[in-house]
Amino acid sequence: MNQVINTTQPLSILYQDTDLVAINKPHGLLVHRSMIASDASEFAVQLLRDQLGQRVYPVHRLDRKTAGVLLFALSDSMNSIMQQQFMDGAVHKSYLAxxxxxxxxxxxxxxxxxxxxxxxxxxxxQEAVTHLKTLQQTEVPLPFGKHTTSRYSLVKLTPTTGRMHQLRRHMAHILHPIIGDRPHGCNKQNKLFKEHFEMNTMLLHAQQLTFTHPVTEEPITITAPFQTEFGRMLGALFGDTI
Structure with a gap:
């Protein structure tokens, strides 16, 4: 089940100039139409196009379940330039999970x-590299299996490659799956969060993009605040320590 998206509210714009625009994509919103998600009727490309009254071009992708910074070009030529920056590894991306x-x-x-x-x-x-840094750890009185408590970590993830579902697959590989991830995550943990917290969002947030603007040549850093569910779960698990 995917989180219901409230499309009656405009998308939150984090950055905008004559060449580029960035939004804070909600959890559960597809970037564009996809054959593998035929149940969706709303897409970030369509919503932003209607909101701005002009054509927009997504220069990179975020998973449907991932929230955070999503960058668009406002012309075909800028789209090509920015896509090349991503391909060249010239865009620094960081996530929280x-x-x-x-x-x-x-x-x-x-x-x-x-x-x-x-x-x-x-x-x-394909080569795939992700740098992980642990920001916080917590042990909460939430029974799981034979254990009377549950342990979780808040991590910063910095990929240097851009493979599909890279962060999700890498975290599953090291046996620390992202909460709410399907199919790479832990189904028992996902069920626990749904039953205890009424939470069915994947807890992955695209926090920041940093790049050099192709026109002005100035460094640009775009940071997205947490979407509601990610913020709620931070509070529930880590309290006031964040």
Whole structure:
């Protein structure tokens, strides 16, 4: 089940100039129409186009379940330039996630992933690297299995490659899956959060993008505040320590 999106409210614009615009994408909103998500009727491209009254071009992608900074170009030529920046690794991306268990203080996950084009995983291995930094750990009185408490970590994830579902697959690989992730996460933890917190959102937030503006050549940093559900779960798990 995907989180219901309230499209009666305008999208939150984080940055806008004559060439680019960035929004804070809600959890559950597709970037654009997809054959693998035929149940969706609203898309970020369509909503932002109607909101601004002009055509917009998504220069990168976020998973449907991921919230946070999503950047668009306002012309086809700028779209090509910014897509090249992403391909060249010239755009710095950072995410926050709430994951199962206590993660290491810092870790570089260098684990190739089989190519996934949205229609299934192929046999082709692609380089995939993610840097992890643990920001906070918590143990809460929430029974799980044979344990009387549950442990979680808030982590900062910085990918240096851009493979499909990279962060989700990397965190599953090191046995610290992102809460709310399906199918890469822990179904028992997801069920626990749904029953105890009435939460069915994936707790992954695209916090920040940093890049050099192609026209002005100035450094641009765009930061997205937490969407409601991510903020609620931070409070429930970590309290006032964040």
């Amino acid at each position: 709430i994951v199962r268990g206590y993660t290491p203080d810092e870790l570089t996950i260098d684990y190739p992933l089989r190519k996934d084009d949205g229609n299934g995983v192929t046999g082709v291995l």
